[in-house]
Amino acid sequence: MNTDLQIGAGGKLQHLLTIEGLPPEILLQILDTARSFVSVTEREVKKVPLLRGKAIFNLFFEPSTRTRTTFEIAAKRLSADVVNLNIATSSQTKGETLLDTVANLTAMHADMFIVRHGESGAAHLIARNVGPHIHVINAGDGRHAHPTQALLDMFTIRHYKGGFNDLRVAIVGDILHSRVARSEIHALTTLGVPEVRVIGPRTLLPRQVQNLGVQVFHDMEAGLKDVDVVMMLRLQHERMNGSLLPSAGEFFKSYGLTPEKLARAKPDAIVMHPGPMNRGVEIDSAVADGRQSVILAQVTFGIAVRMAVMGILAGN
Amino acid sequence: MTLPDAEDLIAKLAEQIRRDAGPRVALVGIYTGGVWIAERLHQMLGLSTPMGTIDVAFYRDDYKRTGLRAGVRPSDIPFQVEDADIILVDDVLYTGRTIRAALNEIFDYGRPTSIRLAALVDRGGRQLPICPQFVGAEVEIASDQTIELRRDQSGRFNLTLIAGST
Numbered sequence: 001m002n003t004d005l006q007i008g009a010g011g012k013l014q015h016l017l018t019i020e021g022l023p024p025e026i027l028l029q030i031l032d033t034a035r036s037f038v039s040v041t042e043r044e045v046k047k048v049p050l051l052r053g054k055a056i057f058n059l060f061f062e063p064s065t066r067t068r069t070t071f072e073i074a075a076k077r078l079s080a081d082v083v084n085l086n087i088a089t090s091s092q093t094k095g096e097t098l099l100d101t102v103a104n105l106t107a108m109h110a111d112m113f114i115v116r117h118g119e120s121g122a123a124h125l126i127a128r129n130v131g132p133h134i135h136v137i138n139a140g141d142g143r144h145a146h147p148t149q150a151l152l153d154m155f156t157i158r159h160y161k162g163g164f165n166d167l168r169v170a171i172v173g174d175i176l177h178s179r180v181a182r183s184e185i186h187a188l189t190t191l192g193v194p195e196v197r198v199i200g201p202r203t204l205l206p207r208q209v210q211n212l213g214v215q216v217f218h219d220m221e222a223g224l225k226d227v228d229v230v231m232m233l234r235l236q237h238e239r240m241n242g243s244l245l246p247s248a249g250e251f252f253k254s255y256g257l258t259p260e261k262l263a264r265a266k267p268d269a270i271v272m273h274p275g276p277m278n279r280g281v282e283i284d285s286a287v288a289d290g291r292q293s294v295i296l297a298q299v300t301f302g303i304a305v306r307m308a309v310m311g312i313l314a315g316n
Numbered sequence: 317m318t319l320p321d322a323e324d325l326i327a328k329l330a331e332q333i334r335r336d337a338g339p340r341v342a343l344v345g346i347y348t349g350g351v352w353i354a355e356r357l358h359q360m361l362g363l364s365t366p367m368g369t370i371d372v373a374f375y376r377d378d379y380k381r382t383g384l385r386a387g388v389r390p391s392d393i394p395f396q397v398e399d400a401d402i403i404l405v406d407d408v409l410y411t412g413r414t415i416r417a418a419l420n421e422i423f424d425y426g427r428p429t430s431i432r433l434a435a436l437v438d439r440g441g442r443q444l445p446i447c448p449q450f451v452g453a454e455v456e457i458a459s460d461q462t463i464e465l466r467r468d469q470s471g472r473f474n475l476t477l478i479a480g481s482t
Contacts, residue, residue, distance in 0.1 A: 032386070032388060033388050036374070036388045036390040039390040039392060043425050044424065045423075045424035047424070048374035048375065048424075049374070049420070050379060311374070312383070315379050315382070315383025315384045316383050
């Protein structure tokens with residue numbers, strides 16, 4: 001999918017639809033700006049007046065708690081007005097098309113849409129059909145992309161590891177169905193991480209995944225050896241048609257992150273997970289709640305990163 | 317025209333602040349030049365309260381025209397703003413819009429007892445009712461010119477006049 005749609009005149013970001021094709025300068029601008037928003041969230045008044053008078057619509061066609069809530073908090077901390085639409089229970093079920101919904105909300109003077117949709121390309125479709133003053137953020141489309149998750153993960157890595165240039169990062173689990181994994185790989189390689197590994201069973205790795213510039217491992221113990229960052233993925237039962245896996249229990253045995261497997265990584269390696277976690281399926285509770293886990297920090301940083309994305313987009 | 321020597325002006329500012337402000341006073345510098353001067357003043361005055369730094373990017377009134385620039389720095393006020401006596405420090409005071417933004421930001425940290433303003437150079441041209449209490453020098457220049465504070469490798473400051481495009 002093209003990136004011209006997201007970068008407008010003068011190289012400014014108009015929409016955030018995918019990490020793929022974005023230059024490192026834009027990713028770094030978002031991460032730097034997010035750092036300033038972290039300091040805002042530590043104050044007595046956790047709000048800035050930047051987006052006062054702007055109307056932001058959260059359009060969620062798929063269920064989400066964490067992503068929708070952190071976008072909502074982020075928008076409110078920027079002083080925007082936020083409207084949440086849970087479309088599964090709304091007019092889409094009455095037969096209104098996606099673009100009709102968007103046209104109606106635009107008539108209500110929307111300034112920004114945050115879109116989560118089960119179909120890949122939904123946010124792109126909206127971005128192509130809105131006026132130049134309206135900005136679109138992809139909050140997850142099908143198996144394609146989840147750019148703000150990747151950005152908050154990059155922020156988390158930079159926070160704990162200080163940079164990207166000498167890191168070894170492993171992404172583990174269901175890569176095939178994961179829009180998060182795709183966005184992570186693009187972000188990590190764009191920011192100059194020299195070694196990105198993907199670890200998973202053949203049935204859950206996309207064909208030609210190595211063309212994205214990653215090393216492929218099917219054996220988790222070998223794949224985790226000496227890594228600095230372990231990024232676990234959720235096993236996506238709901239996106240699986242047919243039998244790609246024998247059982248969740250079998251999956252845990254081979255690819256679940258236990259303290260024993262984590263011991264293969266560097267002693268100061270951090271463990272990340274985009275949530276929601278399936279404890280005992282892809283991650284052991286002892287690791288999820290352990291000292292190397294930064295999973296809750298990811299959630300907190302997610303607010304600042306989403307404030308940065310919205311703040312930059314709305315001003316462009 | 318010749319601009320005054322920045323080092324002399326900092327010494328003048330320090331003297332004024334030493335005379336009028338108590339030892340409890342807290343400095344807040346506005347990025348970038350104001351932070352440099354506040355650091356120097358903090359050291360010269362031997363203040364015990366750690367100094368704060370502010371980047372007013374999230375409070376500017378021209379966001380709708382210019383958006384967010386790259387290179388925003390985190391604001392950091394490491395002291396209790398509630399009931400504090402604050403001196404806000406900037407390098408060049410002009411329209412007063414940056415000061416307005418900084419005042420709003422400080423109040424989001426708490427309610428200070430007082431805020432006074434120190435500027436190395438006051439070039440006039442105010443567009444808001446803002447008035448400095450401590451001033452290094454008043455300078456008159458054309459509206460299309462700007463004054464920039466620079467710091468050389470040895471840490472010495474100097475003022476440079478940048479001509480307009482016409």
